[in-house]
Amino acid sequence: MKKIIIGIIVSIxxxxxxxxxxxxxxxxxxxxDTINNPQQQGAKQVDYDLSAMxxxxxxxxxxxxxxxxxxxxxxTFKVSGVYKASFYDVTxxxxxxxxxxxxxxxxxxxxxxxxxxxxxPTDFPSIDANITIEGTFGSYQEEDITYYCIFVTSLTVIN
Amino acid sequence: MVEIMHKLxxxxxxxxxxxxxxxxxxxxxxxxxxxxxxxxxxxxFIGDGLSHVAFGAMAIATVVGLTTDMLITMPITVLCxxxxxxxxxxxxxSGDATxxxxxxxxxxxxYLLVNIFSTSGNLSGDxxxxxxxxxxxxxxxxxxxxxxxxxxxxxxxxxxxxxxxIFAVTFDENFARATGTPASLYNLIIAVVVAVVVVLAMNLxxxxxxxxxxxxxxxxxxxxxxxxxxxxxxxxxxxVLCAVIGMLxxxxxxxxxxxxxxxxxxxxxxxxxxxxxxRGSR
Amino acid sequence: MSxxxxxxxxxxxxxxxxxxxxxxxxxxxxxxCIIGHNGTGKSTLMRTILxxxxxxxxxxxxxxxxxxxxxxxxxxxxxxxxxxPASVWEIVLSGCLNxxxxxxxxxxxxxxxxxxxxxxxxxxxxxxxxxxxxxGGQQQRVLxxxxxxxxxxxxxxxxxxxxxxPDATQELxxxxxxxxxxxxxxxxxxxxxxxxxxxxxxxxxxxGDSPFYGTRTEYIQSMQIEHNDNxxxxxxx
Numbered sequence: 001m002k003k004i005i006i007g008i009i010v011s012i013x014x015x016x017x018x019x020x021x022x023x024x025x026x027x028x029x030x031x032x033d034t035i036n037n038p039q040q041q042g043a044k045q046v047d048y049d050l051s052a053m054x055x056x057x058x059x060x061x062x063x064x065x066x067x068x069x070x071x072x073x074x075x076t077f078k079v080s081g082v083y084k085a086s087f088y089d090v091t092x093x094x095x096x097x098x099x100x101x102x103x104x105x106x107x108x109x110x111x112x113x114x115x116x117x118x119x120x121p122t123d124f125p126s127i128d129a130n131i132t133i134e135g136t137f138g139s140y141q142e143e144d145i146t147y148y149c150i151f152v153t154s155l156t157v158i159n
Numbered sequence: 160m161v162e163i164m165h166k167l168x169x170x171x172x173x174x175x176x177x178x179x180x181x182x183x184x185x186x187x188x189x190x191x192x193x194x195x196x197x198x199x200x201x202x203x204f205i206g207d208g209l210s211h212v213a214f215g216a217m218a219i220a221t222v223v224g225l226t227t228d229m230l231i232t233m234p235i236t237v238l239c240x241x242x243x244x245x246x247x248x249x250x251x252x253s254g255d256a257t258x259x260x261x262x263x264x265x266x267x268x269x270y271l272l273v274n275i276f277s278t279s280g281n282l283s284g285d286x287x288x289x290x291x292x293x294x295x296x297x298x299x300x301x302x303x304x305x306x307x308x309x310x311x312x313x314x315x316x317x318x319x320x321x322x323x324x325i326f327a328v329t330f331d332e333n334f335a336r337a338t339g340t341p342a343s344l345y346n347l348i349i350a351v352v353v354a355v356v357v358v359l360a361m362n363l364x365x366x367x368x369x370x371x372x373x374x375x376x377x378x379x380x381x382x383x384x385x386x387x388x389x390x391x392x393x394x395x396x397x398x399v400l401c402a403v404i405g406m407l408x409x410x411x412x413x414x415x416x417x418x419x420x421x422x423x424x425x426x427x428x429x430x431x432x433x434x435x436x437x438r439g440s441r
Numbered sequence: 442m443s444x445x446x447x448x449x450x451x452x453x454x455x456x457x458x459x460x461x462x463x464x465x466x467x468x469x470x471x472x473x474c475i476i477g478h479n480g481t482g483k484s485t486l487m488r489t490i491l492x493x494x495x496x497x498x499x500x501x502x503x504x505x506x507x508x509x510x511x512x513x514x515x516x517x518x519x520x521x522x523x524x525x526p527a528s529v530w531e532i533v534l535s536g537c538l539n540x541x542x543x544x545x546x547x548x549x550x551x552x553x554x555x556x557x558x559x560x561x562x563x564x565x566x567x568x569x570x571x572x573x574x575x576x577g578g579q580q581q582r583v584l585x586x587x588x589x590x591x592x593x594x595x596x597x598x599x600x601x602x603x604x605x606x607p608d609a610t611q612e613l614x615x616x617x618x619x620x621x622x623x624x625x626x627x628x629x630x631x632x633x634x635x636x637x638x639x640x641x642x643x644x645x646x647x648x649g650d651s652p653f654y655g656t657r658t659e660y661i662q663s664m665q666i667e668h669n670d671n672x673x674x675x676x677x678x
Contacts, residue, residue, distance in 0.1 A: 052166075064297075
């Protein structure tokens with residue numbers, strides 16, 4: 001009996017290992033080579049589609065991007081979240097953010113985005129609207145500080 | 160199924176997900192080894208008590224403004240562990256009352272301090288995250304990852320090197336002491352290991368659920384296996400498996416990591432318990 | 442020079458003295474039985490000899506090259522042991538721990554030693570079995586094997602037959618006497634069972650109200666006298 005039980009445990013372990021090895025094997029291919037996702041057919045492919053992820057994963061990804069921004073420069077993102085804006089007296093400009101909340105609504109983080117050629121408030125949605133943005137991750141300099149943000153190419157309001 | 164595999168392969172591109180898996184597996188392994196010692200020494204509640212102390216210590220670290228809270232949390236938890244476990248079986252104040260006292264006091268003081276002094280925008284979010292560990296494992300900084308890996312490896316090495324001594328002191332402390340083994344020293348080592356593992360495990364499953372990570376694999380293993388070595392090995396395998404499955408499911412389904420891992424552990428315990436009952440009734 | 446020499450011992454818990462001004466000696470290879478009613482301090486005395494308990498005053502000297510980590514001990518059972526998952530082999534082998542020192546793993550010598558005592562105590566077929574599934578008598582033999590692994594000089598036993606049925610009790614006494622005679626190991630045993638006192642041991646130490654320390658024959662004689670006194674009392678009364 002003991003041998004059977006050991007056998008069961010070992011086989012679960014082997015199956016789990018195979019699954020994990022497959023995941024890593026798939027994981028090494030470039031995102032553009034992966035199987036066509038029906039939701040994305042017809043849409044432009046992005047490097048990181050956070051809008052298709054679970055909320056907690058999206059939250060974690062954003063936290064990690066902000067933690068290690070250099071590795072993500074030049075990559076394209078698609079993010080869903082809540083639109084926020086704030087006015088900074090010193091530069092007399094509006095700054096735009098997308099707020100991502102995790103699935104337990106316990107933690108939240110925001111990432112800045114820049115929508116070139118658009119003026120606030122006419123071209124932007126109302127504050128707290130649910131939006132999806134697509135763009136390229138990059139940085140800019142202001143007052144000797146480097147800021148990381150997404151340079152947005154498209155912004156849609158979700159209902 | 161293909162959908163899920165595709166999703167997972169996408170997620171695993173991220174280094175932070177890969178790190179989370181590695182750290183998670185190591186922590187689960189340490190916790191299970193520790194669990195065997197604590198359950199058999201009848202000190203299961205120590206894991207819970209120390210996790211509350213760690214919460215209190217973390218609150219102090221937040222108030223003081225440290226970004227790497229482990230600098231304060233680790234020493235305070237180790238100190239408490241040593242004080243609580245040092246006496247082993249010879250403690251004057253009844254063991255469980257002391258632990259309860261210290262544990263509840265730390266929680267209360269910690270929460271009070273955080274409420275009075277914290278400048279964080281989302282207070283209950285921070286507290287909730289510390290208590291339940293919803294995404295902590297996925298948002299570790301690089302330093303934290305390395306600290307976790309090094310400390311886990313160290314704890315596992317300590318367990319292997321002192322395996323025979325730990326067995327003797329856990330099975331029969333009086334005999335070990337009587338035949339000249341320095342049981343107090345090994346109790347001290349065990350106390351330090353408990354504290355370190357508890358603080359590390361807070362990153363994976365949060366304060367409140369650490370006990371589950373420590374206790375369940377051992378209890379599951381004890382249902383089916385009869386020798387100490389086989390219980391240790393089974394406990395380690397069960398713990399790692401449940402951690403992996405729990406993390407994968409939580410990443411894909413968006414559930415909190417800690418609870419998912421604990422549910423996986425409960426399921427395995429249920430299965431093993433059933434097998435034991437069926438085997439017993441034959 | 443005796444192997445164990447106790448002089449003017451004063452033993453107790455905190456301020457409460459249980460034993461006062463006790464002196465006795467045990468030679469190498471002797472079999473001493475410690476008896477007395479409950480509460481007279483038998484277990485406390487043994488724990489004090491083993492340094493598990495502090496000594497209030499007096500001196501305990503171990504000689505003839507016996508170091509503290511060469512003494513085997515069979516304590517009264519503690520509840521935690523009852524459902525501990527450990528095989529007989531693991532438990533007996535753990536008796537050799539005091540020989541390891543800093544070394545993390547057991548070497549071939551120690552494993553041979555464990556096997557030797559498992560065979561001697563006739564528990565070889567049980568060696569892979571789980572300790573908690575054994576009968577009371579079998580468990581005691583396992584613990585005795587463990588105690589023997591820890592020593593080749595002196596064995597201290599605390600009421601080893603307390604929870605055993607009469608057959609198992611006799612078996613254990615026989616095995617202990619065998620060990621004492623064949624291996625020349627000093628045995629100090631606590632018992633409330635007068636069979637041992639009057640049958641197997643060399644010397645008797647009785648604690649309590651009417652203390653006694655002497656050889657077995659002297660003890661039997663003193664018991665006879667006491668018995669006759671009582672009889673005489675009844676006849677007259």
